[in-house]
Ligand SMILES: Cc1cc2nc3c(=O)[nH]c(=O)nc-3n(C[C@H](O)[C@H](O)[C@H](O)COP(=O)(O)OP(=O)(O)OC[C@H]3O[C@@H](n4cnc5c(N)ncnc54)[C@H](O)[C@@H]3O)c2cc1C
């Protein structure tokens with residue numbers, strides 16, 4: 001998991017101060033509220049209650065809901081009765097992906113203390129998470145008014161400083177888009193691009209394992225269709241700019257937010273109003289809610305033409321997207337590469353475009369300057385000791401950080417052995433960076449390259465199947481202290497690969513399944529098993 005540096009915790013009342021733990025916690029809550037950036041700071045009671053919950057609740061600091069494959073209803077059940085900030089954490093998608101600028105734990109703490117007012121930053125959690133956070137946020141104002149005497153809990157995080165240029169989504173830097181190159185060959189069902197940026201103008205640097213945040217623009221044809229549906233002109237003035245400009249780079253056009261349905265419900269009547277209201281509350285009256293981007297919502301309520309100003313206000317701010325960096329600053333200073341799978345799909349008769357991936361694949365032009373930032377990885381990077389062997393498991397775009405690791409180890413002369421498991425659909429057309437990887441193997445940098453092609457044969461064959469085949473050698477690398485890395489799909493691949501690791505440890509390390517599970521758990525705790533999954 002790509003963990004983000006937690007913002008500094010406020011320990012305003014030191015543990016040496018002459019207060020009981022409960023008093024200290026209450027006072028920390030009070031100051032957390034006072035120091036927050038929120039328009040309405042928390043009261044002392046609220047500050048304490050969100051941090052430690054109602055008296056007697058306590059919190060053991062465990063987060064059993066921290067599992068990205070668990071549905072939100074189950075996560076909320078596990079967090080039932082816990083302090084508000086813990087329930088807020090359970091509402092997050094549990095990927096610690098960093099897209100919100102925090103990890104799940106710190107984002108929830110920041111919201112609970114009102115240091116962060118944006119409730120819609122959890123991209124993988126989508127509307128479900130945003131709605132749950134809204135409900136929980138409303139509870140902030142209902143926090144109990146008495147000083148609780150429960151055990152103390154951690155203090156609130158400070159408001160996040162914007163910091164250095166290009167180091168956070170809140171303070172992006174300008175970087176020049178250089179070029180794109182298609183990595184798949186004819187016959188592929190995929191469209192994955194190698195993308196190059198020039199950072200020399202902004203002076204940004206990065207370490208392998210870091211991710212790169214980019215701000216993209218909506219497609220102009222799509223924007224113009226929406227303007228036509230509104231019956232507006234693209235020069236209509238909104239927020240001091242033209243409507244066309246605002247719809248292009250300020251607001252998200254997918255999916256349609258609850259607030260848009262609320263707006264529609266205000267300006268329509270009868271059955272239409274009821275439907276719009278239901279959609280705003282997360283119901284699905286016609287079974288099509290998941291397909292409604294902003295344009296589809298306007299088409300669904302086709303007689304309704306919101307005022308452009310109100311329409312824009314009802315939309316969500318366009319969020320940046322993160323990509324694992326696939327180059328090494330040590331190897332090519334001032335240059336940065338990404339490996340981007342293009343998101344395109346069809347719903348009904350209309351083609352839908354992933355915002356950032358298609359922007360990189362076709363809309364941004366070489367030489368154009370884009371807003372970008374480096375999202376520092378914490379808990380995903382090369383071992384400090386350059387002699388430590390590494391095992392990298394990265395099917396599909398999961399190869400991105402591992403290309404970076406290999407380039408970095410070559411540039412720095414690191415002597416540790418390197419083993420890469422790469423897989424994709426077809427060997428003939430989806431073997432990204434084949435020439436580079438084969439050359440690294442010939443040169444001895446890449447000690448082992450193990451491949452798995454899922455659609456070459458009749459039966460699916462995945463990286464974890466290859467890992468099982470070479471389980472004995474994999475175990476011997478582990479026993480010799482190798483670090484293991486997994487990158488790529490969070491929902492299925494990462495879980496399945498971890499399961500294979502457990503089986504390999506059990507079989508070749510002569511352990512029971514329970515012991516193998518603890519062994520893998522220990523590897524994680526020691527930072528010897530790291531994940532960057534999305
Ligand atoms: C830390 C991190 C690292 C990442 N690294 C990489 C990387 O190296 N390479 C890479 O390619 N991506 C990477 N991603 C994913 C990347 O950030 C974006 O999520 C991805 O490119 C899609 O963004 P988009 O703006 O193109 O699509 P969006 O506009 O965000 O659209 C994507 C959404 O479209 C919907 N959708 C997609 N396909 C379908 C379908 N078939 N049917 C219906 N709905 C669908 C889903 O709701 C999906 O969430 C990473 C993510 C994180 C968090």
Ligand SMILES: NC(=O)c1ccc[n+]([C@@H]2O[C@H](COP(=O)([O-])OP(=O)(O)OC[C@H]3O[C@@H](n4cnc5c(N)ncnc54)[C@H](OP(=O)(O)O)[C@@H]3O)[C@@H](O)[C@H]2O)c1
Pocket residue numbers: 190341342343354395396397398423424425453454455460462463464488489490492493494496497534
């Ligand atoms: N947020 C987004 O919208 C977005 C954007 C880009 C990518 N993604 C997701 O990110 C992930 C990475 O995409 P990608 O293009 O890099 O490649 P990918 O779709 O993950 O495919 C890479 C390889 O992994 C295989 N695979 C499928 N299920 C697996 C499993 N359970 N265990 C191991 N391997 C498995 C695939 O095989 P088969 O396909 O033949 O089964 C394929 O050979 C995907 O889940 C993709 O949907 C999401």
